[in-house]
Amino acid sequence: MPTTQLIAANDFCIYHNIDLSFIQSLNQSGLITVIVVEEKLFIEENELPQLEKMVRLYHEMDINIEGIETITYLLQRMNDMQHQIAELNRRLGLYEG
Template sequence: MDKEKMIPANEFCVYHNIELSFIYLLKESGLIDIISIEEQIFVPAEQLKHLELLIRLKQEMDINIEGIETITYLLQRITKMQQQILELNNKLAFYEN
């Protein structure tokens, strides 16, 4: 993966005032992916929005890692169900015309 599309985890942690151990906890829980290159840890840029959401859950709402896992799972289910509803509405509109 291109280094330009990755954010150094240390810099990210300093910017967001979090411990690097939180990043490792999220990785162990399967909530994010991290990449190690030359003994430095990176976060893929496409995961930043999701990672920032997880940090807000931790910092602003004081939710533990298990709660974050549950919330993430439920949000994914909601998104999937919304996509299914949209597909069904499109099919219904096709047959109504």
């Protein structure tokens, strides 16, 4: 059974020069999940790529939490539709070939 690596949220914030409240806001909005161990916040390693994208949106493009929520939702919808189109193309190929 693979174990999940936990990253201290405080260390992540220091590295990316952001405030811990940003991580807490993302958690409250449901964009990421934090784990609390002994009153310290931790982030699962598999959430880092998505979290780093959100940090770039926040820092480089000056997009607020609500905007990040919207962008994340729309990207997820687009990804779901791409998978649906690929599945429909696969099924259509069964009838054409």
